[in-house]
Each structure stands twice: as C-alpha cells, then as structure tokens.
Amino acid sequence: MKKFLKRNAAHIALALAFGVFVLVSWLVPLPAGKEAASRFADFFLEFATFVPLLFVLVGLFDVWFPRSVIERHLGPGSGAKGIFWVTLLAMLQAGPLYGAFPMAGVLWKKGASPRNIFIYLGAFATLKIPMLTFESGFLGLKFTLLRTLFTVPLFIVVGFLMEFLVGKRGFKVTPPGEGGTTDNTDG
Amino acid sequence: MWVLAAVTAAALLISTIANRKKTWEGIKKGLRMLLSLAFPFLSVLIVVSLALMFLTPETIARLLGGAGEGWAVAAAAAVGSVTLIPGFVAFPLCALLLQMGAAYSVVAVFLTTLMMVGVVTLPLEAKYFGWKTALLRNALSLAAAVVVGLGIGLVWNLV
DSSP states (O other): OHHHHHHTHHHHHHHHHHHHHHHHHHHTTOHHHHHHHHHHHHHHHHHHHHHHHHHHHHHHHHHHSOHHHHHHHHSTTOHHHHHHHHHHHHHTOOSOGGGTHHHHHHHHHTTOOHHHHHHHHHHHHHHOHHHHHHHHHHHOHHHHHHHHHHHHHHHHHHHHHHHHHHSSSSOOOOOTTOTTOOOOOOO | OHHHHHHHHHHHHHHHHHOHHHHHHHHHHHHHHHHHHHHHHHHHHHHHHHHHHHSOHHHHHHHHTOSSHHHHHHHHHHHHHHOOOOHHHHHHHHHHHHHTTOOHHHHHHHHHHHHHOOSTTHHHHHHHHOHHHHHHHHHHHHHHHHHHHHHHHHHTTTO
C-alpha cells in the first residue's frame, strides 16, 4: 500500500491540487474553473463506468487465450492473416487509445509480434466499430468510408515501420503493476 | 457504451458457464491492471479537463477555420495531437466545423490525430513501451494522419 502511494505520489499531488483549484473557483467564483470541474465530472463518470468493463474483458482475454494460440495467429510469421486477425480484434473493442495499452501488454506477453502490436494500436485508435457507427451518424457514410480507406494502409505501414525501427532487439511491452504474473499456457 | 456493457456481460456469462474459477481469475487480473493505472488515468482526465478550459469548441473552430487550408491542416494536426477529446464530444464538434465551412481534409486530420496521437497520454504510453518507442509511434501516427487528411482532400470531390 505504501509502495503504491509512493509510486503514485505525483498523480496524487496533481489530484489534490486540482481539488483545491475546484474549491477556490467555487468560492471566488471562477466560471472557467467550475466548468473544468463539471467537465472532469463528465469524463470521470464515463471513465468509471466503462474502463472497468474494458479491463475485465482484457483480463478474460488473458486467461482464456493461451500463448500458443496468440503466437500462432499473431506472432512473427503470422503474415497477412495476423494483420487481419489483430485488426479484427481491435475493431471489436471500444474506448480511448490509452485503454488499448494494457491489451497490447497482454498480446506481447503471449507472443504477438511487434508489428501486429502496433497495427493493433492503429486499428484500435481508428477503426473501432462502435466509433465508426457514431462517426457515420455525425459526419456521413462517405466521410467515414473514405477515412477508413486511407487509414487502414497507413496504420499497417506504421506497424511495419515501428517493427523495423524498434521491434528488433530488446523490444518489450511492460504492463505496469503486472510484474509477477506468468503467461497462461493451456490448461 | 451499451454495446461494451452487453459484450462484457455476455463474455462473463459464457466464461462463467465454461469455468468459474478461470473467470474469477480473469476478473481479478483485469481489476489489478486497472488499479495500477487508476491514478495515471485520473491525471490524464484532470489535465484534459484543464486544457479544455483554454481550448473551447469556439477556439478550436477559429483555429481550424483559419486563413488557408495549409495553415488549417497544421493547426488541426497540432490541436488534435495535444488534446484528448472523447468521441461523443469530438464527432459533434467535427460536424459543427464542417457546417462552419472547414475543409474535409482539415477535419480528417483533426479527427485522425485525436484518435492516433496523444501528447497528454505520452507518459502513460511510455510506461508500457518506453519513451523512445512511444515518441516514435506518435510521430509516425502524426505523419500518417496528415497523409490521410491530404488524401481525403484530394479525392473528396472526385467520388
């Protein structure tokens, strides 16, 4: 517990400072500060309802998909099929990009190739199905289709480039706080 | 949101039927990951709430509607990279920008950088990948976003 607090000291300090700021802007009063507070409340509510769900899904994925399966389908040498599967996996998810990092950590732990991990991030950022439906509702089908058409090859290129630039030696993804866990092999 | 809730509920149900012990283990794993990230996430939310004090929709609209498409694309890339706006705010905002006469290329760059590039979340990303990799991924994604925008601008009137 002490270690946990110590590791998060900077974040806790920021949270306290924000609390003081909100309190002050309530007393002064400072409309912009109040607005920031209500915006934070909105974000927090969204966050508190759906990020836990996201993590439960990641946890379930972690226990159910054995390393051998991930390695075979998304590992080095999985080729175009690997790109297809990892893109599909990302499309079925939801949430902001930072919600994808834990899953990237799990994928890495289970033997996905660096290229596929970066393609996963790209697809997660730009191609989630829940987001696409929302996007086409607001910006039209033409815009959404064109954007998708241009984005897919580009995030694949980014994946290849990232693998070429950093994926060779010593590449790793470390999920914070996940230190002790072992990979779940079959069974 | 409801889709996610439904998917999670279905996954939990199937998983529980298949193996209750494993399901519990998965839930614990997920929540442990969440706990280790709760404070960094909170910081991101605070920083974004504060940043949006200065970057109101009106300011963004003004920046992105600026003189000349070139400048507007650059501004869109910068604003999109720095801010982190949830989808339910970003899409209506983009629709508004289009209504106000912003170019499709500009809106595409703004959206794509919002989605792929995250300056506020860089410290978080670096925790997983290390700084070098995180910076590189963001830089390449920024370049990709500009290409997407320019591409859309080029073909918009052709299709």
